[in-house]
Amino acid sequence: MWALRRASIPLRSQGFSIRTSRACCAKLEIPSSCIEEDKAGVLESPQEAYDRWLYLKRFYHTEHASSKFSVGRCSFSSQAGAKSSGEEDDLEDGFSELETTSGVQANQDSNGADESDDELISGPELSDEDVEEPSQNELELSDIETDPIEKKSSRRAQSELFKAIMAAPGLSIHTALDKWLEEGHDLSRAEISLAMLNLRKRRMYGRALQLSEWLEAKKQLDFVERDYASRLDLISKVRGLQRAESYIEKIPKSFRGEVIYRTLLANCVADNNVKKAEVVFNKMKDLDFPITSFSCNQLLLLYKRLDKKKIADVLLLMEKESVKPTLFTYKILIDTKGQSNDITGMDQIVETMKAEGIEPDINTLAIIARHYASGGLTEKAEAVLKEMEGDNLKDRFACRLLLPLYAQLGKADDVRRVWKICESNPWLEECMAAIEAWGRLKKIEEAEAVFDIMSKMGKKLSSKHYSVLLKVYASQKMLTKGKDLIKRMGESGCRIGPLTWDALVKLYVEAGEVEKADSILHKATQQNQMRPMFSSFMAIMEQYAKRGDIHNAEKMFHRMRQSGYVARLRQFQTLIQAYINAKAPAYGIRERMKADNIFPNKTLAAQLAQVDAFRRTAMSDLLD
Structure with missing residues (x-):
């Protein structure tokens, strides 16, 4: 049994603090800690507390009524529990597996999307395993922009206004919009919403912002809160968080509701900016907006990426404010447990989710199967994959998830079986999944054959589609084939963006x-x-x-800062490793970390000891 001690661990932020119970747990990387209460007796062990707490049940008892349990204004600060977790492997993870929709149409509609020059992407970066799909934030904003009836009809429709915008030459679409208006075309809210939805699906945020600004300037739309929220989201994506914050002041006070600040919070999370996210969350508390599952999920998502120790704070806040966990909440917890290699804990969360009446969707099952496979639990992974398949694999949406998962298990026959179901009439997303799967199995010819099928489907391929095969070549160090594919991209007139750059970089690095x-x-x-x-x-x-090239490692560190990436633990770990390999002291590195609010874990502390210019050794003591 762990010893339990009482202490005060306030979460300071903007003059407010949270006073609540905290239980210690190593499994979810929640800080070792304590319980604070006002004259409340804790009547259970820390392990029991953790078991109940993790599964979103009450984990404390008081001798009297709940009024004896004093909770102040809840807020989160980047100082609270600031020591970063020991596992930072997921830091570059955009978490798209946790943010996907179960529908297929979003994928089909965006199959022909390209990385346009005006897509100034400032959202979360995508990792190697990510699938570029609408995030929870994006789906929520689609709901804001589109009425339910409009959205239902838009799933298979494509806006005429959108087509006119796409046909506009250059980066500015104002001339095309003026012409559209002069010709007397429809500019109803339904048409505008549909155009916005199509632009967002293709991540063409620059053009979407121009459309929004033009509509207001030409007084073609009476703006309501959802329109202002959409503009705020687009400004954040295109011009950055600072400009988005400034825009809020221009929104009429009557429209500065919870949706506005929730949108800003989501973009802070997308930018992995812990400080700003916590400030916005506290601002929402100050304005007496209700605490919603959306806002809490955003914090969970952020802390899952950057500071898992704060997850307990969010869960306790949700319980205290009677905010029910959603399927997305459970997905985050399941994935966090899986990444910590705590398969037992992951299974318990799944059981709790089902007990609460929430059944795992196909994306959740894919997350579970992936962690079983990573943990070497092949039989359990296969059982989940069979559950995903159902009877005769009727749900085609499952194919794009099953292909890479069977490849992860080394099941070439199953990859071939699933691909045959799609092969006669494949969707682009299925082709991309098949290329990834064959690449993982090191079957390059099969991957190339699928790419040829994809290129002959009659739709213009975007850099996203080329990048899948490019990454396969990179993983196999096939530089010549990679260069040939890049030439092919150029000849096709394909516009190149961050996804392609990433594949190119990894091709040459490998x-x-x-x-x-x-x-x-x-x-x-x-x-x-x-x-x-x-x-x-x-x-x-x-x-x-690895080379011990301090100069260039520092240069990359600086360029990341210039590009707007907030300093993370992993960056400092890599930078310090450069000093270690160069056998050189890193003067002032602790101060730099402190300035960026980065606190060392055990691994980083050991690295710091090796580059400490003033550390004393047995030899130095003898010489002195």
């Missing part, structure tokens, strides 16, 4: 040409307004660190 990868990324950053992915910078920085 081939040992780190300087070339660095040069490509540098040119891409200078020539385009789009921000490279976090993983692109890290792939190069890690190679410099």
Whole structure:
């Protein structure tokens, strides 16, 4: 049994604090800790507390009524539980597996999407395993922009206004919109909403913002709160959080409701900005907005990526405010447990979810199967995959999830079986999944055959589709084939964006040409307004660190900062490793970490000891 001690661990932020119970638990990487209460007796062990707490049940008892349990204004601060967790492998994870919709149409509609020049992506970067699909934030904003009836009809419709916007030459669409208006075309809210939805599906946020600004300037739409929220979201994605915050002041006070601040919070989370997210959350508390599952899920998602120790604070807040966990809440907890290799704990969360009447959807099952496979539990993974398949694999949406999962298990026959179901009339997303699966199985010819099928489907391929095969070549160090594919992309007129840059960088890094990868990324950053992915910078920085090349490692660290990426534990770990490999002291590194609010875990503390210029050893003591 763990010893339980009482202490005060306030979460300070903006003058407010949370006073509540905290239980210690190593399994979910919640800080070792304590319980604070006002004259309340804790009547159960820490392990019992954790078991009940993790599964979102009450984990404390008081001798008297709940009024004896004093809770102040709840707020979160980046200082609270600030020590980062020991596992940072998921830091570049955009978490798209937890943010997907069970519908297929969103994928089909966006199959022909391209990485346009005006897509100034400032949302979360995508990791190697990510699938580019609407996030929970994006889906919520689609609900804001589109009425339910409109949204239902829009699933298979494509806006004429959207087609006119897509046909507009150059980056500005104002001329095309003026012409549309002069010709007397429909500019109803339904048509506008449909155009916005199509632009968002294709991540064409620059054009969507221009449309929103034009509508207001031409007084073609009476703006309501959802329109202002949509504009705020687009400004954040295109121009950054600071400009988005400034825009809020321009919104009429009567429309500055919970939806506005919730939208800003979601974008802070998308940008992995812990400080701003916590400030916005506290602002919502100050304005007496209700605490919703959406806002809590955003914090859980953020802390899952960057500071798992704070997850307990959010869960306790949800319980105290009677905020019911949603399917998305459970997905985050399931994935967090899986990444911590706590399969037993993951299974218990799944059981609790079902006990609460929430059945796992197909994406949740995919997450569970992936963690079983990673943990070597092949039989359990296969059982989940069979559950996903159902009877004769009637749900085609499952195919794109099943293909890479069977490949992860090394089941080439099952990959081939599932692909045959799709092969006669494949969707682009299924082709991409099949290419990834064959690549993982090192069956390059099969991956190339699927790519040929995809290229002959009559739809223009985007850089997203080319990047899948490019990553396969990178993983197999097939530089020549990668270069040929890049030439093919150029000949097809395909526009290149962050996804392609990332694949290119990894292609050259795997081939040992780190300087070339660095040069490509540098040119891409200078020539385009789009921000490279976090993983692109890290792939190069890690190679410099292995070489002990301090100068270039520091250069990459600085360039990431210039690109707007907030400092993370993993960046400092990589940078310090460069100093270790160079056998050089890192002067002032602790102060730099402190300035960025980064606190070392055990691994990083050991690294810091090795680069401490003033550390004393047995030999130095003898010489002194």
